[in-house]
Amino acid sequence: MLFNRNDEIDLGDKKVIIKELLGEGGQGEVYLVGYDGGKYALKVYKNEVSTDFRYNLKNNIEKGSPSEHFLWPKRLIDFDDGRIGYLMDVRPKNFVSFVSYLTGKNTFASREIMLSWCIDLCTAFKKLHEMGYSYQDLNDGSFFLDPDTGALLICDNDNVTADKKNLGILGKMRYMAPEIVRNEMMPDVHSDRFSLGVILFMALCLGNPYEGERLKNYDIIDEKAEYELYGSNPIFVYHKTDKSNRPIRGYHSSVLRRWAYIPLYIKEAFHRTFVDGLSDRENGRTTEIEWLRLLLRYRDELVRCPHCGYEFVYGFGEKVPVDKCPNCGKPKKEVCILGLGKHRIVLDLGKRITEAHLDKFSAEYNRAAAIVIANRTTLRCGGSN
Amino acid sequence: MMQDRMLGEGIARQELNLLFVIDNSGSMEGEKLGAVNNAIRDVMSIMPEIQEDTSDATIKISALKFNDKAEWIYPEPQGVEEFKWRDLGAEGGTNLSGAYDELAKWLSKKQNGGQMPDIGGVAPIIILMTDGLPTSYDWEEHLNALKKKGWFKVALKYALAIEIDTEEAMDVLKKFTGNPEMVLKVYTAEALRKVINVIAVTASKVKSNSASMGVGGDAATNNEMAQTEIAEKLDEIDDVEW
Numbered sequence: 001m002l003f004n005r006n007d008e009i010d011l012g013d014k015k016v017i018i019k020e021l022l023g024e025g026g027q028g029e030v031y032l033v034g035y036d037g038g039k040y041a042l043k044v045y046k047n048e049v050s051t052d053f054r055y056n057l058k059n060n061i062e063k064g065s066p067s068e069h070f071l072w073p074k075r076l077i078d079f080d081d082g083r084i085g086y087l088m089d090v091r092p093k094n095f096v097s098f099v100s101y102l103t104g105k106n107t108f109a110s111r112e113i114m115l116s117w118c119i120d121l122c123t124a125f126k127k128l129h130e131m132g133y134s135y136q137d138l139n140d141g142s143f144f145l146d147p148d149t150g151a152l153l154i155c156d157n158d159n160v161t162a163d164k165k166n167l168g169i170l171g172k173m174r175y176m177a178p179e180i181v182r183n184e185m186m187p188d189v190h191s192d193r194f195s196l197g198v199i200l201f202m203a204l205c206l207g208n209p210y211e212g213e214r215l216k217n218y219d220i221i222d223e224k225a226e227y228e229l230y231g232s233n234p235i236f237v238y239h240k241t242d243k244s245n246r247p248i249r250g251y252h253s254s255v256l257r258r259w260a261y262i263p264l265y266i267k268e269a270f271h272r273t274f275v276d277g278l279s280d281r282e283n284g285r286t287t288e289i290e291w292l293r294l295l296l297r298y299r300d301e302l303v304r305c306p307h308c309g310y311e312f313v314y315g316f317g318e319k320v321p322v323d324k325c326p327n328c329g330k331p332k333k334e335v336c337i338l339g340l341g342k343h344r345i346v347l348d349l350g351k352r353i354t355e356a357h358l359d360k361f362s363a364e365y366n367r368a369a370a371i372v373i374a375n376r377t378t379l380r381c382g383g384s385n
Numbered sequence: 386m387m388q389d390r391m392l393g394e395g396i397a398r399q400e401l402n403l404l405f406v407i408d409n410s411g412s413m414e415g416e417k418l419g420a421v422n423n424a425i426r427d428v429m430s431i432m433p434e435i436q437e438d439t440s441d442a443t444i445k446i447s448a449l450k451f452n453d454k455a456e457w458i459y460p461e462p463q464g465v466e467e468f469k470w471r472d473l474g475a476e477g478g479t480n481l482s483g484a485y486d487e488l489a490k491w492l493s494k495k496q497n498g499g500q501m502p503d504i505g506g507v508a509p510i511i512i513l514m515t516d517g518l519p520t521s522y523d524w525e526e527h528l529n530a531l532k533k534k535g536w537f538k539v540a541l542k543y544a545l546a547i548e549i550d551t552e553e554a555m556d557v558l559k560k561f562t563g564n565p566e567m568v569l570k571v572y573t574a575e576a577l578r579k580v581i582n583v584i585a586v587t588a589s590k591v592k593s594n595s596a597s598m599g600v601g602g603d604a605a606t607n608n609e610m611a612q613t614e615i616a617e618k619l620d621e622i623d624d625v626e627w
Contacts, residue, residue, distance in 0.1 A: 102440035104395030139595075140440045174441060174595035202440075206396045215505050219494075220539055221399050222508055223596045223606045251504055252397045 002029055002044055002083075011077065016042060016087070028085070035087060042077070043158070044085035054084055056161050061086065066131050069124040071155045086158070091144060095153050098143035102202060109148050111311040112350070115299040116150035118203055119292060119365045124154060125196050126288035126363070129189045133160050136187040137171040138195040140202070150366075173226045174208060175199070178278060181231030190281045197273035197286060204262060207255030209274045212237040212245035236274035238267070261326050263301070263313045269294050296356060296365055300345045306333050314346045335375070349375045398443045400502040401509070401593050402462055403585060404491075405448040406484055407473065408515035414475035417516055417547050420574035422472040424581035431582075432465035435590050442507060442593040447491065447500065451484035452477030457491070462500055481519035481557070485527035492536035501536050508539040508608060510588045512581065513561055516547040518554045528560060541592070541608045543584050543615075544568045547577060567612075569619070569627045576624035583618045587611060 001021055009016040017034040024030070028045040035042075058076050065072030073086040100106045108114035121143070128135060135142075137159040144153040165186065177194035179185045201209045210229050218225040235245040237252075238259060247255045259267070269286040276284035286294075301314040305325035314335070315322030324331050336347040340357050352368035407421055425448070436444050445462035449455055450473055459468070492509070493499025501509075521527075531537050544558035546568055558568045571577045591611040619625055 097437070099438060099440045102396045103398070105437075141438060172441070172595040172597055202396065206394070208396070211397065211505075219506075219535055220508055221505055222539065226596050248397075248504065254394055254396060 002046070003031060009077065009079075011075075016040075016077070018042075032090065033087070039090050040074070040087045041071075041090050042085055042087055043073075044079075045083055048082050049084055056165075057084070057086060057158055060133075060157070060160060063131065066127040066133065067124055069120060069152045069154055070128075070157050071153055072157055091153060091155065094146045094148070095144040095151070096147060097141070098145060098199075098203075099140050101145060101147075102140060102206065106145075106147050108145070108150060112299055112302055113148070113150035114203065115295055115302075116366050117145050117152055118200055119295050119299070120150065120152035121199065121203075122196070122288045122291045122295065123363065123365060124152060125192065126292070128160070129192065129288065132162055134162075134188050134192045135160055135195075136192070138192060138199070139172045139175045140199075143199070171195075173223075173230045176230060177281070178231050178234050179281060181227060190285060193285045193287060194273060194277060194281070196288070196291070197270065197277070200291065201270055201274075204266070205255045205258045207237070207247065207252055207258075209236055209238075209270065210234045210245070212247050212252065214245045215248065234274075234278060236271065238271065239275055240271065261312060263298055263317060264319065265294055265317050266298055292356075292365055296354075297343070300343060300351075300357075302351075303332065303335055303346050303348050305330065316344055347372050347375065349373075396440055397505070399441060399505040399507050401442040401444050401507050401589065402501065403444060403446050403589055404488070404509060404511045405446075405585075406488065406511065406513040407448065407450050408452075408479055408481075408517075409450045409473045409475050410452040410477050410479040410517075410520075411475055412479075412516055413547075416574040417577065418473055418475050420577040421514060421581065422470070424578040425470045427578065427582050428585045429465070429468060429470055431586050432468075432589065435586065435593060436465045438590075439593045441595045444589055444593055449484060449487055449491075451480055451487075453480055453483075455480060455483035455487040457487065478520035479515065479517060480521045481515070481524040482521035482527040485524065485531045488537070489527075489531045489534055492531075492534045492540075499536075506536075507592060508541060509536060510541045510543075510585070510592060510611075511537075512543045512545065512584055513558070514545040514547060514577075514581070515558070516549060518551070519557060524557065525560070539608075541588055541611055542567055545577065545580060546570045548572060566627060569625055572624040572626075576622055579622045580619065580625055583622070584615055587615045587618060 003018045005018060005020065007018040014036055019032040019034060022030045022032050022041060028043055031042045033040050033042045057073060061073050061076055071088050071091060073088050075087040077085045079085065096106045108117065142154055142156045144155060173181050175195050175198050177191035180187055180191050198209060214229065214235065235242055237245050237247050237255065249256065269290065273285045298313065301316055302311045303314050304311050305328060307330040308325060308328040310325055310327035312326050313322060322332060338345040338347050343357050345351060345353060349372055351372045353370040354367060355362040355364035355369050358369060405425065409418060432444060444465050446465065446468040447462045448458040450458065491500045494501050494503050496503050542562045544562050544567065546555060546558055549555060549570065555568065559565045562568055569580055571580055588611045591614060592607050596607050
């Protein structure tokens with residue numbers, strides 16, 4: 001430990017008082033501290049960092065956070081021994097890690113809320129990219145969620161840099177774009193976009209898009225195996241023509257179960273990123289704005305089974321019509337459909353209508369402008385579709 | 386509201402095995418074995434946090450004790466929440482050959498009768514701790530058989546030489562790790578406790594994550610990364626030599 005409880009750090013104008021060690025990683029230590037009359041988190045780097053790294057961090061602090069979703073560095077601290085650190089807000093208690101969602105320890109209150117989280121994620125990336133940043137070291141450990149509201153928090157923002165610059169960390173291979181794994185390029189918006197696809201696939205399908213039958217080719221999953229799986233020869237598990245890497249029955253059960261009920265347009269968007277996006281990094285990968293439209297559409301057409309509570313798509317865009325609940329098999333309920341321009345919203349209980357539905361230039365995909373508070377399923381609907 | 390899935394359903398993960406191989410022969414009696422018992426308890430109190438920080442791998446733990454014969458504490462590797470430590474007592478000789486045989490059996494895929502995963506396993510971590518020369522003189526033959534196992538070859542191997550001062554006994558351990566830098570001489574119970582902790586915890590933390598890459602492309606392997614981090618931390622502990 002670099003600091004002990006009650007240690008004081010004098011910043012000239014204000015003091016930082018160490019309260020407890022919150023965590024430790026390869027790079028540094030994070031403490032809970034008192035500062036300016038409130039509680040903050042302090043990250044301290046164990047080793048001296050490069051001038052570029054410090055300059056970048058300082059610059060990011062001055063430019064400010066892209067959106068409320070980021071736990072953004074707030075104040076840079078230079079210690080006497082040459083080390084640096086920074087202050088940021090403390091992660092509120094209602095947030096749990098995305099890791100704990102993936103491992104089954106936590107789950108979202110509903111699929112609708114899970115999709116809202118995914119929408120927030122795309123919004124956050126869109127704003128980050130609009131500011132000319134890219135996230136770079138993107139992995140499962142960076143994201144947090146409120147299981148009840150679907151709110152998003154992104155941590156570890158000290159590696160965020162201007163597009164196409166890199167300060168030494170490229171990330172975990174499992175989440176990286178193949179051209180970065182192969183060390184052909186520096187991370188940028190397009191590699192971020194690929195990683196965003198991976199995180200969305202994990203959120204929706206509980207699996208990795210490139211882990212399937214081919215795992216069996218390796219006795220041990222080491223760096224060489226990972227290089228092949230994610231770098232030199234990645235094959236999407238649901239590749240339309242190359243079926244050599246399908247999820248393994250009895251091992252990738254979550255993916256197998258979940259992929260079946262994902263709407264076609266979401267499947268296509270994944271296929272684009274994970275197949276076309278391998279060779280065409282600039283135009284092959286589904287962009288944030290495309291994801292936002294598709295995820296909104298997915299959420300709009302969710303309907304809850306009145307018998308078992310399962311949420312599934314109404315089936316506007318499916319090849320095979322959806323007439324019964326995929327979970328319990330009982331018939332789908334009749335629900336009013338609201339048509340707003342291109343949007344078709346299934347007016348099930350609790351369904352939200354947002355500004356983005358009403359104004360195609362709005363970036364407000366989550367905050368409700370209206371909510372369905374009663375739903376008489378016996379009512380005859382005269383929707384505009 | 387109904388949840389979007391059943392709790393407990395999760396992503397398929399790679400499996401990382403952490404193996405303790407513990408000499409509990411008569412000479413380990415007292416402070417030495419007491420320190421080992423304490424250390425493993427310490428490690429187990431930290432393991433759930435390490436597990437919680439990653440969805441890349443599931444950590445599985447095994448412990449092999451050996452005196453006149455070698456015996457696994459659990460019949461199969463346990464998750465971090467399931468592995469409960471019961472203090473070891475000391476008696477008998479130091480049958481290292483028996484321990485190597487048990488390790489060799491364990492380090493095969495399940496479908497081949499061992500305990501390693503059939504799909505998606507990462508290179509294990511093996512920590513051997515002993516305080517003297519083996520009483521089984523044919524240990525080298527048994528080690529050679531163990532060395533043929535792929536899982537052994539790729540493992541991150543450490544050996545802790547507890548108050549050992551003969552070159553002969555050190556050589557036994559150097560042959561086990563295949564690298565003299567991975568044999569640590571430990572002189573006090575306190576140092577032993579800390580060393581076990583640093584190795585088990587740091588190695589698990591690094592190796593339970595997908596391989597990281599830095600600029601330059603020729604990324605250090607996870608084993609090398611763990612080694613570097615462990616070395617940095619060992620520097621801070623007194624009464625250890627390597």
